[in-house]
Amino acid sequence: MAKITYIEFDGTEHTADVKPGLSVMEGAIRNNIPGIDADCGGACACATCHVYVDGAWRAATGERSAMEDSMLDFAENVADNSRLSCQIRVTDALDGLVVRMPESQH
């Protein structure tokens, strides 16, 4: 299991144990963590699973794919550390990951 901390825009923190193999988005949905809508169910086709990856975790979570990059064009307030959480696969190496949610996914 990887412990992932999801921080809402207002600072509310939620920590969940997420099974390796799931995406960071699925970890939030399965644990009823608010702030990630995931309208497309993880197909990299909606950009409503936008998160900001904590600086310390950017290398471990890897780079955006070209498709993810183009979907992020539809998100608001995109930053250098923006990712689509359905595109980050959880592994044991992500134990301790911290992501922050934007103010809104729409």
Ligand code: FES
């Ligand atoms: S859930 Fe739709 S792009 Fe991630």
